[in-house]
Amino acid sequence: MPFFPTKRLLAQFTNRAVVYAQHGDPTKVLSVLSYGPLPSPPSNTVNVRFILSPVNPADINVIEGVYPTKPKPDTSLRSSALGSSDQPAYVAGNEGLAEVTEVGNGVSGLEKKDWVIMTKPQLGTWCSSRNVGAHDVLKVPRAPGLSEVHAATMTVxxxxxxxxxxxxxxxxxxxxxxxxxxxxxxxxxxxxxxxxxxxxxxxxxxxxxxxxxxxxxxxxxxxxxxxxxxxxxxxxxxxxxxxxxxxxxxxxxxxxxxxxxxxxxxxxxxxxxxxxxxxxxxxxxxxxxxxxxxxxxxxxxxxxxxRWYLEKSRDEQRRLMNVLVNLMSQGKLKEPMHEIISISAKESDEEATQKVRDVIAKSYSGRQGKKALLRINVE
Ligand SMILES: NC(=O)c1ccc[n+]([C@@H]2O[C@H](COP(=O)([O-])OP(=O)(O)OC[C@H]3O[C@@H](n4cnc5c(N)ncnc54)[C@H](OP(=O)(O)O)[C@@H]3O)[C@@H](O)[C@H]2O)c1
Known part of the structure; x- marks a missing residue:
C-alpha cells in the first residue's frame, strides 16, 4: 500500500486501515491511517475491498504481541506516519469478508465481485482495501440466507x-x-x-x-x-x-x-x-x-x-466452509450476536482512531456482550 501522511484530505485518500507501529495496549497503540489507491494487482494476487471485519479476542493478543502467530509488517506503511520512528507498520485484524475488486494475471477461479474470506492468518483485515495472494483466500458461495455477518465471521x-x-x-x-x-x-x-x-x-x-x-x-x-x-x-x-x-x-x-x-x-x-x-x-x-x-x-x-488451516488442504478447507454455509443458509447456524461499528468517510483519522480504541476498550474489559464488526467506509 502506498504511504500518505495521517492528515486526512477527503478527496485525496481512497483507503484507510487500522494500524500500529509497535506492540502494546491496543487502546494506546492503534491508529486509523488514510492512504491512496491500490496499484493494479501483481500476478497471482487480487485486490479486495473489505465489507466487514470482526474484532476477535485473539486480535487483541496479536496487537499486544502475546499471540503465537505474528503478523508481517506492511512495508508500504511507515510508522513515521504514526508519529514514531521510521519502522514499517502492521495492519490489524485476522478475519473478514471482502469483495474482489481487481484480478491479477494468472488467477483462476476468482472474479470481480466475488466474496472471499481469508485462510492465511494475520493478513490485516481492519482496512478498506488491500492486495492479497489468490491462494490466501477462499471464495464464499452466495447461498440464499447467507448474510455478510455470517460470511465475515465464518473463518474462526x-x-x-x-x-x-x-x-x-x-x-x-x-x-x-x-x-x-x-x-x-x-x-x-x-x-x-x-x-x-x-x-x-x-x-x-x-x-x-x-x-x-x-x-x-x-x-x-x-x-x-x-x-x-x-x-x-x-x-x-x-x-x-x-x-x-x-x-x-x-x-x-x-x-x-x-x-x-x-x-x-x-x-x-x-x-x-x-x-x-x-x-x-x-x-x-x-x-x-x-x-x-x-x-x-x-x-x-x-x-x-x-493449526487446522495449516494442516489441511484447500479442498478440506473448502469442504468445511461448504458445510458451514449450508448450516447458515438453512437457518441452523445464525449470525452471532453482534454490533456493526461503521467508520464513515466523513470522520477524520483522529475521530476514527478514537472510535476504534473505544470498541477495543469495551472488548478488552470483557462484558462486550456482542461481537464487534468493523465496516470501514471510504465513500
Ligand atoms: N483455539 C482456537 O482456535 C480459537 C478459535 C476461536 C476463538 N478462540 C478463543 O475462544 C475464546 C472466545 O472467543 P469468541 O470470539 O467466541 O469470544 P467473544 O464472542 O468475544 O466472547 C468472549 C467470551 O469470553 C467471556 N469472558 C470474557 N472475559 C472473561 C473472564 N474474565 N472470565 C470468564 N469469561 C470471560 C465472555 O463472557 P461475558 O459475556 O461474561 O463477558 C464471553 O463469553 C477466546 O479466548 C478466543 O481467543 C480460540
Missing amino acids: NPPTAYNMLQEFVPLKEGDWVMQNGANSAVGQAVIQIAASRGLKTLNFVRPRDDLADLVKQLEALGATKVLTYDALADKSLRKELKTWTGGRDIRLALNCVGGQETTLMTRLLGSDAYLVSYGAMSKQPLSLPTSLFIFKNLTARGFWQS
Whole structure:
C-alpha cells in the first residue's frame, strides 16, 4: 500500500486501515491511517475491498504481541506516519469478508465481485482495501440466507466449534456436551451445531443482571441447559445432572475460560472423557485433579483452528466452509450476536482512531456482550 501522511484530505485518500507501529495496549497503540489507491494487482494476487471485519479476542493478543502467530509488517506503511520512528507498520485484524475488486494475471477461479474470506492468518483485515495472494483466500458461495455477518465471521469461530465437536469424541444423537463461555461466539456456534446433530448441551456463563434474557437467547439457539458458574459450587448439581442425562456420562467439555470454574466443570465429566481447551479468557491457569486422570481416564487436549488451516488442504478447507454455509443458509447456524461499528468517510483519522480504541476498550474489559464488526467506509 502506498504511504500518505495521517492528515486526512477527503478527496485525496481512497483507503484507510487500522494500524500500529509497535506492540502494546491496543487502546494506546492503534491508529486509523488514510492512504491512496491500490496499484493494479501483481500476478497471482487480487485486490479486495473489505465489507466487514470482526474484532476477535485473539486480535487483541496479536496487537499486544502475546499471540503465537505474528503478523508481517506492511512495508508500504511507515510508522513515521504514526508519529514514531521510521519502522514499517502492521495492519490489524485476522478475519473478514471482502469483495474482489481487481484480478491479477494468472488467477483462476476468482472474479470481480466475488466474496472471499481469508485462510492465511494475520493478513490485516481492519482496512478498506488491500492486495492479497489468490491462494490466501477462499471464495464464499452466495447461498440464499447467507448474510455478510455470517460470511465475515465464518473463518474462526464456527469451524472451531464444528471441529471440536467432531475431532475428539464420537458423539451420537442424545449425547451431552458441556462448555463454559457459552455465550461467546464460539459457544453460540457450539450450541447450534450440537443441536443440529441432536446433541444436548450443558452451558455455563458468568452471572449477570440480565441472566434471564441471556438464558432465553441461548435456549432459542438450541441450548438444553444454561447455568452460571455459581451453580458449579453447589453439590446438588451432580444429582440434578444425572436426572437430566438419564445417568449418561458426559464425555466432552469445551473450555475457553480456564481457572477454578473449569476445574469444577471438569469434575462433572464421566469416564474416558475429553477436556478440550481453546481459550483462556479469565487469564487464570488451569489446574486439574490427578485423580481425574487416574480413575476416570480423563484426556486434556487443546484445539487451535489456525493449526487446522495449516494442516489441511484447500479442498478440506473448502469442504468445511461448504458445510458451514449450508448450516447458515438453512437457518441452523445464525449470525452471532453482534454490533456493526461503521467508520464513515466523513470522520477524520483522529475521530476514527478514537472510535476504534473505544470498541477495543469495551472488548478488552470483557462484558462486550456482542461481537464487534468493523465496516470501514471510504465513500
Ligand atoms: N483455539 C482456537 O482456535 C480459537 C478459535 C476461536 C476463538 N478462540 C478463543 O475462544 C475464546 C472466545 O472467543 P469468541 O470470539 O467466541 O469470544 P467473544 O464472542 O468475544 O466472547 C468472549 C467470551 O469470553 C467471556 N469472558 C470474557 N472475559 C472473561 C473472564 N474474565 N472470565 C470468564 N469469561 C470471560 C465472555 O463472557 P461475558 O459475556 O461474561 O463477558 C464471553 O463469553 C477466546 O479466548 C478466543 O481467543 C480460540
